[in-house]
Amino acid sequence: MAHYKAPLRDLEFVRNELLSMNQFYADSAQWSEVSHDLASAILDECAKFSENVLAPLNPIGDKQGCTLTDGQVSTPEGFKEAYQQYVEGGWPTLEGPAAYGGQDLPSSLALAVTEMTGTANWAWSMYPGLSHGACHTIDHHGTDQQKETYLHHLMSGQWTGTMCLTESHCGSDLGLLRTKAEPNADGSYNISGTKIFISSGDHDLAENIVHIVLARLPDAPKGTKGISLFIVPKVNVNPDGTLGDNNALSCGSLEEKMGIHGNATCVMNFDGAKGYLLGPENRGLNCMFTFMNTARIGTSIQGLAHAELAYQNSLAYAKDRLQMRALSGPVEPDKAADPIIVHPDVRRMLLTQKAFAEGGRMMIYYVALFSDALKIAKTDEEKQQLENLLALLTPISKAFMTETGFEAANLGMQIFGGHGYIREWGMEQNVRDSRISMLYEGTTGIQALDLLGRKVIMSGGKLLQEAIGPMIEFCNNNADREELAEFITPLSALLKQWNSLTEQIGAAAMNNADEVNAACVDYLMFSGYVCYAFLFARAAKISQAKLAEGTNDKEFYEAKIYLAKFFYQRLLPRTSSLAQTMTSGVDNLLNKDINPF
Structure with a gap:
């Protein structure tokens, strides 16, 4: 079983010595009350929750997986109780706007919470993680009524969110999607179609799931210029905000995946489900990029998470595992062999893991600081410059951090040798869980083409x-x-x-x-x-x-x-x-x- 200890000292170094985040908060009007003590208290409590509650559930989630019975998805043992504890602790509300029940804290601080929960148990962390993207998307593009209807419950964690993009014939080419949106007299739409690879698409953690769905209006232009975005709740919401009847949507099946078994990856069927237009007609892909960019930053953290988990467990194993003698002479002659950490090649692998973990940590918080600065920028020129920086650095972060995170995870298996191939040590799970990170939210090739073609050359x-x-x-x-x-x-x-x-x-x-x-x-x-x-x-x-x-x-x-x-x-x-x-x-x-x- 893999073990996890929150790297609070390195977080302190990166956040406050390298990037001066505490000073940045103090100098801002919006976050001047976010003191060092407050931030430390939040991170200390999250560390306890991640280490003591989430980490022990990680192998359980992998072994049990999710199940679909009579149209209802059940999560692994302990996941639901952990989620309720997470909600009761107020963790989902950290960076949300106060108008909808959020705490208005900096994204860079909330990111540290995501790092710790994700490293402890990536499959579990995806359930609340996708809700953040749904919140951002509705907050940026929704009407006042939509914000009032959905954000309070999403922000509190009472409801969760998903994004429903691709279909079996589409892959990354969303211009090919066929899901239809037929207008109703009351201003709603009937959404019909099938979406695949929907992370957290159905589960038993929350009382409602808010799907953010791409679909086509009648007579919409072909290709990506004819895509609109819709809010489609699992349970319909009454005008007074209470829950009504079940919407006409369901989980058709669970994908049998290589890893992250504890997260439900669903085929979602929309059979004339009631939905609501989010943003302008035929501009859905533009609006969905708000969600996708949030998800790409989240997936960057996944690369960091797998590198950190691999490094921590590899280091502990390398200190204890006795095998062969150092070529320069016995290091511990009183023992049958020397610990493998004395061998230069093992140290090469450990230092590579550490470099990718600590380098990734510096990178993601560097990007997060620009995101916070954008929220409080005063001039259009300053906002544009920060948007440009984020536009360029986001695909680099997502692709590079996941590629190197996977490399670090593989090195973990290598350091453990034959034991790395055995389930009980947790290294093979870490490899399987990390492999998806280079695929979803845009493959490495898609991110690279976006970086070089769109962001740099164009x-x-x-x-x-x-x-x-x-x-x-x-x-x-x-x-x-x-x-x-x-x-x-x-x-x-x-x-x-x-x-x-x-x-x-x-x-x-x-x-x-x-x-x-x-x-x-x-x-x-x-x-x-x-x-x-x-x-x-x-x-x-x-x-x-x-x-x-x-x-x-x-x-x-x-x-x-x-x-x-x-x-x-x-x-x-x-x-x-x-x-x-x-x-x-x-x-x-x-x-x-x-x-x-």
Whole structure:
């Protein structure tokens, strides 16, 4: 069974030493009362809930899975009680607007709660996690009446939410969807069609489930320009806010999945279910991006969660497992063999896991800080700049963090050796659970194409320059600091290379648009390594300063510097091969004169 301990010390470092979040809150009018003590108290309590309630349910959820009986989905043993405890603790309300029962706390603080609950039990955490996306979508695009009807209950956790996008023939091409929306005289619509891969589509945790559904109106244009968005509750809501009769929708079946067995992934049938238009007609996909971007950030956290869980358990195992002797001589001669943590190759794997966990933590809270800043931005120019940063960094976070999270999970199995392949240790579950993260909410390829094609090339490089700006400024401000040279020199070179690679691919794409698709995944991975390098360099600078001042936490800061050096020397060189492959051209993939298959 995998064990979990909330990394509160590292959260403190990232949130307040690296990113100065407490100071950011204090300087804002909206969050000035969110003190360090308040934030710490929230995170401490969430750590207890995650460690003591959710983590023990993780293997139970995997083993039992969800069941569908007489049209009703039941979650694994203990899930419902844990959810009620979560609701009673007020956790769903953290970042919601006060007008609808929320606490109006910063998203970056709520994100830490998501990280801890998700690492402890990803399958369980998806139930409340999707509700946040439903709340954001209704809050951004709903009418006042829709907000009043749904947000109070979604915010409290009394109801949960889902997003219903794709269909069996669609995949990521939502322009092909066929679900219909027929207008009724009372302003509602009858929604008919079948949606697949609906996470948390049905369950026994809450009294109602609010589905956010993509469908087509009669005579709507073909393709993505003819899609509208609808609110479709599982149980109809009366005008006075009470629950009425069951809506004409049902879970047709549960998907038999490789992992996250504790979360119900449903085929949902809408048989003339009553729904309500959310946002403008035929602009549903634009509105749904509010939900999808929330989900993409959530999936980024999943990458972090699996890396952290793999690292914690691998480290504990490597300290205890005795096998072979160190080549340089016995480390513990009084024992039959040395613990495997003394072997350099095992340490390579452990440090890789740690780098991806701690690097991912820095990355996701860096992005979250921009999200908070956007909420309180005062000028249109400031808002646009923050939106641009989020637009560029979101696909990098989602794809890079899930790819590296899966790598870390696989390394966990490798460190455990044969025991990693056995269920009782929890490492094979971590691998299975993590594999989906690179698929849903947009595959790595889809995220990469969005990054390179839409965000970088279609903006003429403007979004890239805005993201690179703070990194270049950091390098320039620290160029003369000899103690940082091992970080600043390679980072500066990579930032210049990032620009030159972008120009090279953009020029090639002018002659053949397929060049973008051929290069995009390598380009995204290159971008992710550079973003992490920037954050590790900042972490090293802070740690050097703390050590110079004198600190009681010497080991922590020394380990930070050591990990930054490991990242730069062992992982960052991967950018060299990525640069070579992304510029090798499309002909080795798509040659019209040769069929390699």
